[in-house]
Amino acid sequence: MLHQVVIDVPLPTFYFAILTVRELSHYQPTLVDMGKVDQSLASGLSKLLEWDESIDGPIHETLGWNLDDEVKGTQMVVDVSNREEFVSAFIRKRLIEEPFSALQSFHGGFRAVLVGANDILRCFELFNANELVQLIRGEELPLDVTTLRRHCRVENDGDPDTVPLLLEWFWHYISSLDGPTSVLGFYRFITANHRTSILAKDEEAFHFTIFVLDERDSIVGGGPQDLPRSSTCTNTLFLPRYTSEAVLFEKFDLALTEGNNSFNLA
Structure with missing residues (x-):
């Protein structure tokens, strides 16, 4: 980046988004992030958030999903009142907690490359994920x-x-x-x-x-x-x-x- 060198690493946008925070544990992934990693799973979670019990019946009777020990730390049946909490916890578990070791290495390694360049690291926090992708990966060449x-x-x-x-x-x-x-x-x-x-x-x-x-x-x-x-x-x-x-x-x-x-x- 400093010498107009681009790194064409076609990772999902989510992996660039985590570079915008100082501590990986502080990043709360969203449904959009999940969609960049696993579109079918994100689609299912989106349908859960839009579930109309008057048409489709009670969520817990149809899906049988629980906020169990792995996700929430306690047994809780997923229903309309807590489905947003479930989706948020599920996404965090899948994108942050399960691959935490690998993500921590990626996050820490990238920032280690810029050790001493504190001004650049601080600038990263001003970018959103899409802007950071463009900065690192560059732009498609309109070539003829x-x-x-x-x-x-x-x-x-x-x-x-x-x-x-x-x-x-x-x-x-x-x-x-x-x-x-x-x-x-x-x-x-x-x-x-x-x-x-x-x-x-x-x-x-x-x-x-x-x-x-x-x-x-x-x-x-x-x-x-x-x-x-x-x-x-x-x-x-x-x-x-x-x-x-x-x-x-x-x-x-x-x-x-x-x-x-x-x-x-x-």
Whole structure:
């Protein structure tokens, strides 16, 4: 976050919500939190809160749920008068008390990363869960080919005369990708991410480098038989000197398919 680095960890919003409090035990999860973790269970609890006994009959006769020793500490039949208390206690038990050890490690570990950055920790308490998700995970990239071309720079190692045609083939390939999802797939191949920091300026969010390799250097893999590869640390695509557009298409199809499954990513 400090250096516009996003952490794309697709956890339910609830797990970010607990980061907004100093002490995990102070956080009271809600039905919305439960819905982010277990939608079907949240739906059942919601129906309990909306239960109309004049239509559906007494709650305790139909459901048979008790505020038992595990939830409340005493036996109590759930009825209309105490159902909100039951739902609140049940959600807390399921989301906080049962996984407390794991949550405590996550909560404490995250805050330990920011040890010494007390100002940042205090700022966390000003965010709600959704805002914190956006701050940590960043935003989805509204990416297209035009944006990629505008923020791309080219470096060359070898004969400059073949570079323009090679780049023409390359951009033909990128333009052929089916929709924004596939364009994001290419961007993920060279950056290991498909999101950008909300703190990044437009020109910083999408920049990347195409490094055209020397085909005579077999060590770096610059020949037409080699696959393109990337350095995700520097947002760099290493482009071999392919002999035809068809070869380039074939190699990129394979590299993007395998690369986005952690093959050939630096």
